[in-house]
Amino acid sequence: MSIVTDSPVWRPFTQHALQPGAYKIAHAEGAWLTAEDGTRFLDAISSWWVITHGHRRPEIMAAIRKQTETLDQIIFAGFTHEPAEALARRLVEITQPGLDYVFYSDSGSTSVEVAIKMALGYWRHRGETRARVIALEHAYHGDTVGTMSAGARSVFNAPYEPLLFDVARAPFPHAGAEQETLDALEKFCREGAAAFIVEPLILGAGGMLTYSAQVLREMKRICETYGTLFIADEVMTGFGRTGTLFACEQADIVPDIACYSKGLTGGAVPLAVTMCKREIYEAHYARDRARAFFHSSSYTANPIGCAAALANLEVWEKTDARARVANLCAMQAERAARFAQDSRFSSVRQLGTIVALDMTVAQSGYLATISLDLMRFFNARGLLLRPLGPTIYVLPPYCVTGEELDLVHAGIDEAARQFGG
Ligand SMILES: *Cc1c(COP(=O)(O)O)cnc(C)c1O
Numbered sequence: 001m002s003i004v005t006d007s008p009v010w011r012p013f014t015q016h017a018l019q020p021g022a023y024k025i026a027h028a029e030g031a032w033l034t035a036e037d038g039t040r041f042l043d044a045i046s047s048w049w050v051i052t053h054g055h056r057r058p059e060i061m062a063a064i065r066k067q068t069e070t071l072d073q074i075i076f077a078g079f080t081h082e083p084a085e086a087l088a089r090r091l092v093e094i095t096q097p098g099l100d101y102v103f104y105s106d107s108g109s110t111s112v113e114v115a116i117k118m119a120l121g122y123w124r125h126r127g128e129t130r131a132r133v134i135a136l137e138h139a140y141h142g143d144t145v146g147t148m149s150a151g152a153r154s155v156f157n158a159p160y161e162p163l164l165f166d167v168a169r170a171p172f173p174h175a176g177a178e179q180e181t182l183d184a185l186e187k188f189c190r191e192g193a194a195a196f197i198v199e200p201l202i203l204g205a206g207g208m209l210t211y212s213a214q215v216l217r218e219m220k221r222i223c224e225t226y227g228t229l230f231i232a233d234e235v236m237t238g239f240g241r242t243g244t245l246f247a248c249e250q251a252d253i254v255p256d257i258a259c260y261s262k263g264l265t266g267g268a269v270p271l272a273v274t275m276c277k278r279e280i281y282e283a284h285y286a287r288d289r290a291r292a293f294f295h296s297s298s299y300t301a302n303p304i305g306c307a308a309a310l311a312n313l314e315v316w317e318k319t320d321a322r323a324r325v326a327n328l329c330a331m332q333a334e335r336a337a338r339f340a341q342d343s344r345f346s347s348v349r350q351l352g353t354i355v356a357l358d359m360t361v362a363q364s365g366y367l368a369t370i371s372l373d374l375m376r377f378f379n380a381r382g383l384l385l386r387p388l389g390p391t392i393y394v395l396p397p398y399c400v401t402g403e404e405l406d407l408v409h410a411g412i413d414e415a416a417r418q419f420g421g
């Protein structure tokens with residue numbers, strides 16, 4: 001087995017004392033990863049949610065190759081290039097009407113940092129002192145200090161707690177308790193919050209927790225009433241994951257600011273955008289240099305990333321991508337239904353292409369060893385699954401076939417036989 005143990009690499013979200021090794025992958029294609037020795041893994045979580053159509057989608061790979069023949073990175077202040085201009089125009093067209101400006105960066109976290117900075121800049125330049133951010137319980141918005149502040153407080157960010165800024169925290173809208181969420185949101189908005197940041201329809205890292213489009217719509221309405229800016233963090237939900245191209249479409253709302261990253265290039269290379277309404281851009285527009293938006297990532301609008309993203313948008317426009325997503329939603333529903341009446345699982349839920357379920361076990365919480373045990377169990381069966389504590393979720397690339405999906409769901413069934421209690 002190709003496992004690397006002796007390595008200077010410090011890996012993300014990894015306790016090296018418990019997980020000393022990492023599989024060394026040499027090849028990726030479609031829904032599969034292949035290790036150096038030929039061992040294969042079915043990538044049932046789209047390599048941490050980024051791969052949309054499948055690994056090494058030919059059109060995207062070709063666009064990257066072609067772009068490398070003319071431009072690598074160039075400075076993006078005072079200079080621009082066609083891939084960035086064309087991509088921005090296309091993004092304005094395909095997102096909900098009103099998101100008219102595109103700010104480039106390079107990861108989901110930076111796109112959220114940019115969103116928060118845009119919101120605070122907006123209020124300051126309008127001469128109002130609004131600086132409070134509202135976020136949801138169980139939220140995840142990234143791992144930088146600003147995004148951790150908006151995210152739920154947990155063991156993941158406990159050491160940095162002294163640095164995290166305070167946010168107003170609204171309870172998660174659990175089924176039947178939605179009004180509490182809306183009431184809390186309304187109270188914070190009435191008190192003059194600058195912005196509300198939310199993952200639309202599903203909270204990802206917080207445990208694949210879903211809530212309805214009506215609640216999302218109501219949240220937007222409340223924010224509008226009090227002028228609080230509505231930031232949609234579509235970093236995970238964007239590009240088909242929830243069944244529609246963007247999750248906000250399902251609630252028929254237009255956020256004031258939206259963040260997209262995973263899936264923007266089909267998952268091939270890093271790129272992110274923060275899009276916003278005209279008023280937010282205009283609040284920064286003045287002959288006064290102090291009102292400029294002071295943010296830049298070194299790799300802002302990387303031409304190769306932009307070319308990959310343009311090719312991805314073409315895949316959405318010119319191929320059967322939407323039909324594939326619809327088909328995957330149906331295939332997932334069929335398979336999830338089998339677990340719905342199964343006492344070894346609770347809260348079997350689906351949102352678009354994502355299925356999640358909680359395994360009934362004695363321990364709970366991410367730190368309980370169950371997630372590591374499950375991960376090893378799945379890996380040994382050639383499945384790349386990464387449970388969040390006892391929550392197992394299947395978030396596959398859209399190229400996955402019914403037979404491949406059967407392998408995943410059979411693996412989950414077997415795991416329940418071994419670990420369920
Ligand atoms: C992954 C994620 C982020 C952070 O994106 P990175 O590219 O890992 O920095 C932010 N928000 C949400 C909802 C995410 O799922």
